[in-house]
């Protein structure tokens with residue numbers, strides 16, 4: 001299947017969508033054309049507002065979205081040089097995510113759509129991530145995606161627009177969450193992933209024997225809490241751990257996390273090939289895709305399996321509104337009702353079994 005529900009006749013390449021993203025701690029707006037041109041994109045990060053608390057505070061996030069979203073919309077529309085009448089629709093993330101932020105984006109999107117008589121499109125945040133490789137590299141279905149962020153760690157086989165099979169997910173922490181928690185243990189700042197990667201440079205990844213969770217176990221699910229606990233115990237054993245020791249531990253954790261991600265992805269490739277023999281590509285999206293050790297491991301998995309590898313540019317790996325506008329364009333159609341609900345939980349593959357009890361030893 002070459003295209004989504006826009007066929008027959010192919011999608012209108014001139015269609016332009018405004019996208020809004022407010023599901024977590026980035027306030028984002030973007031204007032994207034169906035021919036894959038990003039006309040304008042803004043991401044207002046709330047990092048500074050949450051940093052004193054060492055994590056995202058939902059109430060602070062919702063208020064910050066209220067303050068930043070209108071401005072972001074005005075900025076992208078001005079930069080694109082467009083009026084609302086030029087839009088094929090207004091798309092907003094309506095789940096999954098923090099409910100307060102989702103409401104800000106959904107209400108704004110619906111109000112703009114209603115005021116300007118445009119269709120409103122309710123987009124699943126995970127679908128935005130999963131479809132990004134088709135925007136950035138015109139990747140054809142079917143392809144396998146590893147989504148690794150602060151909130152999600154999932155292996156998804158994308159078979160078509162709206163047709164996703166979740167092959168694996170995490171049974172406890174998301175990979176990014178594990179990076180953030182270990183960084184905190186090591187006294188690094190928040191968000192911890194980038195800080196930990198820098199701190200691990202020059203560290204000896206082999207000094208501490210850390211577990212590679214679930215490697216060799218059946219299925220493709222992930223687990224990171226045991227690895228995090230192993231780091232905590234190692235740190236406790238090393239009373240007054242000096243900086244070199246902590247760098248070794250950071251490097252050890254990073255290597256273990258990257259190898260665990262790779263091992264589960266390797267299994268998912270085999271499973272995906274059973275279902276979709278034409279599989280040609282592995283893509284990685286989400287904030288953790290910025291990590292060079294993780295990328296290197298995944299590139300090796302793809303190469304060994306004879307698959308092409310694609311990681312979108314970093315700005316489109318983390319949360320952004322370009323992917324929301326793009327997902328709406330890919331879906332085509334007449335849009336969603338103005339009473340479309342916001343959903344804190346919204347699985348991409350409703351048929352996927354829950355992680356616990358799916359043959360995984362937790």
Ligand code: KG4
Pocket residue numbers: 024148149150151152175176177179180191192193194197286287288289290291292317318319
């Ligand atoms: O996709 P993202 O920007 O936001 C969501 O979680 O939705 O991902 C953020 C996560 C954080 O947990 C952050 O620590 C992690 O991605 N991250 C990294 C790196 N850059 C960001 N983890 C490891 N290494 C990095 N270089």
Ligand code: ZN
Pocket residue numbers: 125129149318319
């Ligand atoms: Zn995300």
